[in-house]
Amino acid sequence: MNLEFGRVTLVILFALIPIVGIFLGMRAPALRSRIPIFIGLFAGLIPILSMYIPKRFLSGETGMSPRLDQWLIILAGFALLLGIVNVLQNSMRKISRRESGWPFSIVLLLGLFVTGGFGIYGALSGHGIGIAADGTPTPFQYMTNWFFQPLQSTIFSLLAFFMASAAFRAFRARNTEATILLIAAGLIMMGRVPVLELLALPIPALHPAAASASQGLGKLTEWIMKTPNGAAQSGIIIGAALGAASMAIRVILGIERGYLGLGKGE
């Protein structure tokens, strides 16, 4: 039995304390939120402190932090599947009550069970879910190739049409700001791809001029992207990061508890 410091401490913090917390919480409802916030403080501080205090008990090979990373990979796996329960409940309700569009809920469940079933089969049988050594796809990979991929990419490609329509109907030079936006968009669109060369295509005499104008425009585009765009993006990154970092402190210290389904005073 491996009883390294890191593992044992993690088990005390994130197994024993929650178990005690759950027992106490049954008697004293006030503890139902306090103990989760208390253990959350440690879970949040370990990855932070391990970066700034390289002490063995935290970030060394047998320390808490690397093992916690491994734990959280597993926990993230469980969390990814959380939404499925919700979808199952909703679809079942729709079907049992014959709500409008209920046959589509059957389609949804069918997609879920068939794909998920192939996945479970691949995992448990040891065949895996990818491509076999001889190049044949497993049933799961087959579902991925011919159902999942075409559906996802087509649904996202619909945006191309709506964007073109929006460009025509909504993108107007109403004021200074909108005009700057419009000019920048137009320059980038002309400079990133050889639009000028395309327009000059019917007139061969214009080809060299179009090529050199296109190159000049390309350089201008790169400058816009690098300098004014880079500056604005840098400003956004710094601003958003400071906001997110302060929010992180609030969550770790238990001031912000919305994610636990609690208000400020609870």
Add this chain to the structure above:
Amino acid sequence: MHLPHIGVWIAAFLTISALSFLYKDNPFFRFAENLFAGVSLGYFVGITLDQTLMPNLISPMRENFGQNWDLMVPGLLGLLLYMRYVPKVAWVSRHALAIYVTYYIGVDFTRRLNGEVMPQLARLIQPLSPFDLQTLFTLIYIVGVFSVLIYFFFSKEQGPITKRISRLGIWFLMISFGAAFGFTVMGRVALLIGRLNFLLFDWMYPILGL
């Protein structure tokens, strides 16, 4: 003539069903939409079980329990997350949720400061000599970053000076958003090109024997 195999036919049918939304909402689109949702969730089940839970949780415990006994805890915490669906004891899941959320937010904290704020600010500290075109561009860059930040941080009460600076910040943002629009057009079109390429070359051409 060499007909495309069944998978290509299915993908083509689903592609056209999804595209049919452009004409109007219809049962084929809703079929495709719901199938997509179902298949996506089933996909999550497959990848999580086969690629994460098996190699990182189940196999290590089965093969060498003494070394990996502690992995029981994240396994049980993972199951605890699902207690939120049992109304009477939903509060129990908070223990697992707190660990999950605060850990990832803790990692995010280090990322924001170490990976974003510090290097981005460091970029702004540049020598101004020799003063050439590049230095001018650097100055424009610095003015851009600060004016955008002032626009963000003084968005409530503005004095006459901050008001002007933040207006400049808005202009920088507008250039950037315009550029982003140009790039977005490029991205969305790429997706459409991908789909049409599939329909034409993988599905229609073989049917026509091309």
Add this chain to the structure above:
Amino acid sequence: MADIFERLLHLDRRWIFLFVLLSVVAPILVPIGLPVDMTAPTRLAFDFIESLKEGDVVLISFDYGPSSAPENDPMVEAIMRHCALKKLRFVVCVLYPLGGLGLANNVVAKITREFPDLRYGVDYVNLGFKDGASAVMRRMGDDIAGAFPTDVNGKPLSQIPIMKDVHDLRQVKLVFTAATGIIGEWWITQVHPQVGTPVIIGPTAVGAPKYYAFLNSGQIVGMLGGMKGAAEFEKLLRDRYPRMETFYKTTRAFTATKGNDAQTVLHAVILLFLLLGNIAFFRHRRASARA
């Protein structure tokens, strides 16, 4: 005349959709062969890979899904071809849950068909997918096997020769992330400050403007922005390696260079829409001001 613009403003949007569809289909069916202009971020990426030595290990992370595959697939394919031609070894991993794994499996299979000399486990390995991207990255900084105990097919990393030389990310000479969302960015903002491994990002065009800030601050050593960036990289490969010139000319498969024509035509169409929409808007505004 005024009537035409007024009518244009109230045109059923399905006509616009049809016009968009035709303007993409036409150049796919009848290629024009428009040139691909080079940009600095792509050239930086290419030059960095050229500067690596035979046998160096590159980590290729699939941080995208089918929603952006036509943009990202050509990038990773081109990068893998570059690795194969330069005799660099590559380790593939997937951190994007929504479809990344299926794409990675297909791309790896495709490239290994093109380069049959590549030996699995020796020249390249596919580690597969893992949940919890940022925890995975942290763990990979200490010990890759801690995050990925096995490859995609469940084979322990200790039995894979290439992984004997790569204990953690410090032995990786370059991370290339093909990214559709935030996960790819974490290689830049989390892994790079933590272990110092150079990063090249291949974002979708939508994400590309943001990464100019990271390029300016030296946090990335190059970038392939969207399908255009991939087309530029393909051009650099063709110019440098004659074998690639023949390959890209003859392949029936989709490449970014082939998408260049359709992109250009649709850009021209959208520019036309912007122009017409605004002319109609100003005429309308002037008319109502007069009234």
